[in-house]
Amino acid sequence: MPFWDLQRQLGIDVDRWMLRQSTAQPHGNASACHAFEREWVECGHGLGQTRARRECVPEYEDFMxxxxxxxxxxxxxxxxxxxxxxxxxxxxxxxxxxxxxxxxRP
Structure with missing residues (x-):
């Protein structure tokens, strides 16, 4: 952990910019589609883009x-x-x- 947390000071989060549902949510609850996005990302992790597009179609369709x-x-x-x-x-x-x-009604 760096001495100055530059990302928090600038109000950016470089680590989560790709995932739509992983950003900070109100009241700290997970967003509605977070589980579906997570399944899709976990399915495609390590496969490569070409194989992931073929093999992770059900997860992607559920997320969409x-x-x-x-x-x-x-x-x-x-x-x-x-x-x-x-x-x-x-x-x-x-x-x-x-x-x-x-x-x-009364």
């Missing part, structure tokens, strides 16, 4: 899904389209509290 929620958004969109299709066909009627017609 946690970060961007693309699969979740696509699934939600499909569910809502199916609901709208069923409403149009008359096979489903949403409850009153989904229509905004519920009784007022």
């Amino acid at each position: 899904e946690c970060m961007h929620r693309t699969k979740l958004a696509a699934r939600l969109k499909a569910i809502l389209e199916q609901r709208d299709k069923m409403i149009k066909a008359g096979k489903y009627t949403p409850p009153d509290y989904h229509k905004g017609k519920e009784e007022p």
